[in-house]
Amino acid sequence: MERIRLGRTDMRVSRIGLGAWQFSGDAWGAITYEQAKAVVSKALEVGINFFDTAAVYGRGRSEEFLGRAIRELGARDHVYIATKIHGDWLRRIDILTSVENQRRRLGVDAIDLYQIHWPACWHNTPICETMKTLEELVDRGLVRYIGVSNFPLALLERARSCLSRVDIVTSQNRYNIIEREADKELLPYLRREGIVLIAWSPLAKGVLTGKYTPSNLPTFEDVRRNDPLFTPQNLKLVWPVVEEITRIAKAHGKTPAQVALNWLIRDPWIYPIPGAKTPEQVVENAGAVGWSLSDDEWRTLDRLGWEASQKIIYVTW
Numbered sequence: 226m227e228r229i230r231l232g233r234t235d236m237r238v239s240r241i242g243l244g245a246w247q248f249s250g251d252a253w254g255a256i257t258y259e260q261a262k263a264v265v266s267k268a269l270e271v272g273i274n275f276f277d278t279a280a281v282y283g284r285g286r287s288e289e290f291l292g293r294a295i296r297e298l299g300a301r302d303h304v305y306i307a308t309k310i311h312g313d314w315l316r317r318i319d320i321l322t323s324v325e326n327q328r329r330r331l332g333v334d335a336i337d338l339y340q341i342h343w344p345a346c347w348h349n350t351p352i353c354e355t356m357k358t359l360e361e362l363v364d365r366g367l368v369r370y371i372g373v374s375n376f377p378l379a380l381l382e383r384a385r386s387c388l389s390r391v392d393i394v395t396s397q398n399r400y401n402i403i404e405r406e407a408d409k410e411l412l413p414y415l416r417r418e419g420i421v422l423i424a425w426s427p428l429a430k431g432v433l434t435g436k437y438t439p440s441n442l443p444t445f446e447d448v449r450r451n452d453p454l455f456t457p458q459n460l461k462l463v464w465p466v467v468e469e470i471t472r473i474a475k476a477h478g479k480t481p482a483q484v485a486l487n488w489l490i491r492d493p494w495i496y497p498i499p500g501a502k503t504p505e506q507v508v509e510n511a512g513a514v515g516w517s518l519s520d521d522e523w524r525t526l527d528r529l530g531w532e533a534s535q536k537i538i539y540v541t542w
């Protein structure tokens with residue numbers, strides 16, 4: 226698979242990564258270690274070398290599964306592991322404790338990319354305490370690069386101003402054809418500053434694959450049970466976009482998931498990390514790389530997706 230440099234880092238990463246939230250065992254339903262290992266193994270086989278997990282995914286289970294699989298597959302020297310620290314653990318003492326637990330679970334000396342999962346909501350931790358501690362982790366060689374996730378622009382700028390020796394290299398945010406809040410101010414800033422947007426939910430949790438139709442909506446037993454995107458009203462609203470994605474996919478002999486990811490990777494500053502529950506999904510998603518939508522197709526999806534994104538209502542009661 227095509228490799229790119231991840232922003233200002235020295236990491237040569239596959240054009241898409243793999244999200245490992247699916248290994249948590251709770252959020253996305255039961256998964257055994259062997260199933261998770263099969264997903265990682267297939268990802269390596271198709272050339273994926275960037276993996277994203279988090280402390281919070283299954284309370285460490287995703288980190289453990291990912292670290293163990295990479296170790297057993299003998300791949301540690303060929304891959305990059307990104308993880309995140311829980312947004313409620315951003316005091317210095319908590320960061321120093323968590324990073325040791327995370328290195329142990331992942332089985333690595335240094336974490337390649339260490340991200341703040343979400344801003345401190347409850348503990349009133351000053352942002353500079355957090356950022357200076359992360360800088361210290363880099364100095365001590367415990368993590369190689371630092372990033373943030375789900376930060377509004379003003380807080381991201383403030384976080385950067387706390388740092389003197391390193392900088393934030395990535396910002397992980399929800400971004401896909403139909404969920405586009407980052408377009409308003411964050412993405413233009415990231416492009417200007419050379420910070421990569423790591424796009425979470427790049428398939429809108431499966432909506433953009435076309436398999437969940439407004440008239441054929443399963444009763445989810447997973448994290449999607451309460452996701453506002455899956456209300457009949459919102460699914461109906463975004464359905465014309467999914468139909469257009471499907472039409473374009475047919476014209477290229479591709480699948481809707483491949484079109485949805487290809488739309489994202491047109492922008493060198495966007496880095497999708499689709500989650501996969503099976504090796505088949507990994508193979509399909511890898512097929513998003515190595516070809517291009519036409520300018521017209523890209524623009525049509527851009528416009529339709531943007532218009533739909535502004536009509537989605539996240540309020541459910």
Ligand SMILES: NC(=O)c1ccc[n+]([C@@H]2O[C@H](COP(=O)([O-])OP(=O)(O)OC[C@H]3O[C@@H](n4cnc5c(N)ncnc54)[C@H](OP(=O)(O)O)[C@@H]3O)[C@@H](O)[C@H]2O)c1
Nearest residue numbers: 244245246425426427428429430431434482499500506509
């Ligand atoms: N920073 C954050 O706050 C944050 C938040 C969310 C996610 N993330 C990260 O981003 C990653 C991806 O986001 P996500 O898991 O929310 O959503 P996603 O990647 O948009 O969707 C993943 C789901 O879509 C379905 N799928 C994947 N590939 C498919 C294919 N080729 N064909 C059909 N269905 C397919 C699978 O579920 P089904 O088969 O059950 O439909 C899979 O679990 C996560 O693993 C995690 O690493 C970060």
